[in-house]
Amino acid sequence: MDKFSFARRTNWQQETNALNKAFEELQAQGIPVIDLTASNPTSCGFLYPEGMLSVLTKEENFHYQPDACGMVSARKVVAQHYTCQQLHVSPSDIVLTASTSEAYSFLMRLLVNPGEKVLIPRPSYPLFQFLLEINDVAFDYYPLQYEGGRWCLDLQALERLVDAKTRAIILVNPNNPTGSYISRAELNFLNEFCRKHQVSIISDEVFFEYSLIPSDAVSCAGNKAILTFTLGGLSKTIGLPQMKCAWILASGPQEALKESLARLETIADTYLSVNTPVQNALSVWLDYAPEIQGQIISRVKANWQWLSDHLNEHAELLSLQGGWYATLRIPAIKSEEEWVLEFLREDHVWVYPGYFFDFEREAYIVLSLLPPAPVFQKAVGLIMKRLSKI
Ligand SMILES: Cc1ncc(COP(=O)(O)O)c(C=O)c1O
Structure with missing residues (x-):
């Protein structure tokens, strides 16, 4: 055969x-x-406190009321969680996913045609190659440089790497494994760079809350200058990867933001992958964060x-x-x-x-x-x- x-x-x-x-x-x-x-x-x-498990036995878990972007009650809880970062976020700018990996896939489907590319940091999270290849997305590495005892973006390399096929730049904030955050000056540069080249930002902030020293770190959550997708999830926020819930927080100029959320809703509706018991447990779980x-x-x-x-x-x-x-x-x-x-x-x-x-x-x-x-x-x-x- x-x-x-x-x-x-x-x-x-x-x-x-x-x-x-x-x-x-x-x-x-x-x-x-x-x-x-x-x-x-x-x-x-x-x-892990016992109360985290008992919340799964709620009677309401027998009722299924699918909502493509995630139940409004659950998205409200995630929005509320951003107040820890002094950020006012609207639940309607949030899309729930089963994992950050799934969030990456949704965003690749939204932003990148086959043959187009994204920029990814190096060194960084080893799963990117698979996450991108599975979605037929090409990529170039942009280097992070260790200078004077600090990791920073190589801004000149970014300018060299970007071209008409570049659709997004992925940031890991703080990066895995270098533990480095994006600084205010770097975000200002990126906003200008992305505006000039019509590129959006995907900022993986699953480790954002694990800051070890005071620093000039900034979050991309709520970044309005350009279309930005900030990722978070339970795997790090409450240390429970098996509960399978993550989120995309979209922000940016009004028109592009509205359009991207409408398209993401259709992508999410095709899968409806976030389960009900986890969404019902979210308010209790995030209180334990x-x-x-x-x-x-x-x-x-x-x-x-x-x-x-x-x-x-x-x-x-x-x-x-x-x-x-x-x-x-x-x-x-x-x-x-x-x-x-x-x-x-x-x-x-x-x-x-x-x-x-x-x-x-x-x-x-x-x-x-x-x-x-x-x-x-x-x-x-x-x-x-x-x-x-x-
Ligand atoms: C940078 C980064 N993003 C995402 C993830 C995985 O998140 P999830 O379990 O939500 O897919 C990891 C896991 O280690 C990670 O290091």
Whole structure:
């Protein structure tokens, strides 16, 4: 029989990579591995109040009243949540989705024709390649530069990369894994840049509330200068990725805003993917946001502080302003993959190699700051001990 032909966009490499292979080998031998790539908050020992679960048993969950953009009551709760950022937001500018990933897909369907492109940051969130390719969207990376102990947008590179096919620029604010926020000056530049080139902004702000130090960070939520889509969601805001609810907050010049919301409504209506129990639980859940964020922020800050106090001369901790990750620059005497394999096989500690996030140069490793302090400290101790053998 002839080989079955699948769509080219799914021609991904299927083999297990060397790091996963090494991890599986250790698992097969029953050797415990300390996982410093852990980014799932529900497996990092945080306490989720009982009241969050009981709200799911409400009688009204038996009634289905579909609303393409999400139930008005739920959108009102999300709008209200933005008052934490001193922002007045209208529920009618919000579209609920099942995840931020789905929100990206909706926005690609809204903004980008096949063959057109978006600009994405580098280093950044590794899922972009898939999210864009699945939607037949081309992309160019724009670099984030680490200068004077701070990450910033390479404004000249943006000017070089933009062309008539560019439809949107994606920001991750704060970025994963660099933990860097967009500054007021950068947003001012972007507004002018996007106006000039007829490009919209998509700002992924899932980590926005995880600010670790006072900074000049600005949110794109409510940005009116150009068409802007700000993304948020429960996976980070209340640390519950499995509850599957995220949102797009649209803002911008009136006419384009109105038109984009009407089109998004039709896209969302085609899927109706946000479930009713979660929407009914939203008001209770978002009331718990400060409590859950408080636990996560204190864990992240404590691990970050401990890391910075226990570095040796072979590890430089890059500055960060927010988020859940720390980046270490380590000597490029071997490749990132060799380093990460060595930590894994010899020390049974699993960290991310920088290339996972498309760092332009080697050698970087990225550590999740979510694991409980004793676990994190033990793993960092082992990493430093290995580096000290250089
Ligand atoms: C920058 C960024 N955006 C979005 C997500 C995922 O969000 P969701 O679970 O809502 O798809 C992640 C997950 O780690 C992320 O790092």
